[in-house]
Amino acid sequence: MSFTAHLIYFSPTGTTKKITTSIAKGLGAKRVVDYDTTLPGSSVETDLNDGVAIIGIPVYAGRVPELCLQRMQTITAKGLPCVLVALYGNREYEDALVELRDFATGQGFKVVAAGAFIGEHSYSTHERPIAEGRPDAKDLLLAVQFGQQVATKIEDGNFDTPEIAGNVPYKDRVQFGGVAPETDRDRCTLCGKCAESCPTGVITVTEKVATETDHCIMCCACVKACDVDARPFNHPRIKERRAMLLANCSQPKAPEVFI
Ligand SMILES: Cc1cc2nc3c(=O)[nH]c(=O)nc-3n(C[C@H](O)[C@H](O)[C@H](O)COP(=O)(O)O)c2cc1C
Structure with a gap:
């Protein structure tokens, strides 16, 4: 067409x-x-x-x-x-x-x-x-x-x-924020891909990676953009959610x- x-x-x-x-x-x-x-x-x-x-x-x-x-x-x-x-x-x-x-x-x-x-x-x-x-x-x-x-x-x-x-x-909106992926400093190479991929611009990379958690939307772009698995997201709220999804949404x- x-x-x-x-x-x-x-x-x-x-x-x-x-x-x-x-x-x-x-x-x-x-x-x-x-x-x-x-x-x-x-x-x-x-x-x-x-x-x-x-x-x-x-x-x-x-x-x-x-x-x-x-x-x-x-x-x-x-x-x-x-x-x-x-x-x-x-x-x-x-x-x-x-x-x-x-x-x-x-x-x-x-x-x-x-x-x-x-x-x-x-x-x-x-x-x-x-x-x-x-x-x-x-x-x-x-x-x-x-x-x-x-x-x-x-x-x-x-x-x-x-x-x-x-x-x-x-349905009512759920408010996100307050929790965010963290940086594993032993693995992190400070390449900056996490900051480049973040939709809310809350990640700053200097001699370390800082994440301003209040405005994180928990989208996990940074987790998936990291080539060395240095952005784990294992806050108890996320672990609980993952367990619920695995138990109920695997089909x-x-x-x-x-x-
Ligand atoms: C904060 C948040 C809430 C989500 N809520 C739902 C949901 O209600 N139902 C669902 O099936 N997936 C949910 N997801 C998963 C996303 O919809 C799914 O991973 C989607 O493929 C992401 O799209 P993207 O790859 O374009 O970012 C949620 C993900 C996040 C980060």
Whole structure:
């Protein structure tokens, strides 16, 4: 198809980005424009008026992370067709997709399809794997096929918004912060990749690594960006959460699409 696909996403550990990219492939867009809103200062102010948008977010406690909404609020449209993606860590996505639908509609997009896909949980470790390695090849293929279905729907001139799973009012927001990954000084090489990957810019690297925990969103970008495993996240709250996820969410879930 001869349109432009606008990829708008927030993706600290990269799984949301992978799925939105595969959907764009399936759409068959001539040109793909990336709006990666993950890092501080990455917001762009733009009003989109041609093509199709794909808006992707990770699910945090069954909701859209507040930071995503802040980073994306400067992107508006005038009725541009849009595909929504909620990436979740194999627990539940709860009200995230309906919240994203309402946000996107408020920004001027016309929601024509939505999908909930699964990605490796931010708290997953090799020892305690939760949806490890997802999205896998099968997930990515499903995302491409979903993109193809959306392209057909648009070509047919059908811009209806489908019914999307989730509740309004949304579940209460959980406040994050106060705890953050730590630095293992014996392993740390002071390379700075943790600071470069942090969406809230709370990590400072000098002769040691300092983390300002109050504004950490616990996304684990720094944990996964570290090549030498020097960012363990083993606060008792996280250990408890990991144990709950392992006990209750080990059965692989399948992506769900609404079109
Ligand atoms: C603070 C926090 C809360 C999360 N809440 C949920 C949740 O409610 N349900 C779920 O299945 N996964 C949850 N996850 C996991 C993420 O949705 C999942 O790892 C996602 O793939 C991350 O996307 P990204 O790779 O684009 O950063 C949570 C992760 C974090 C850091």
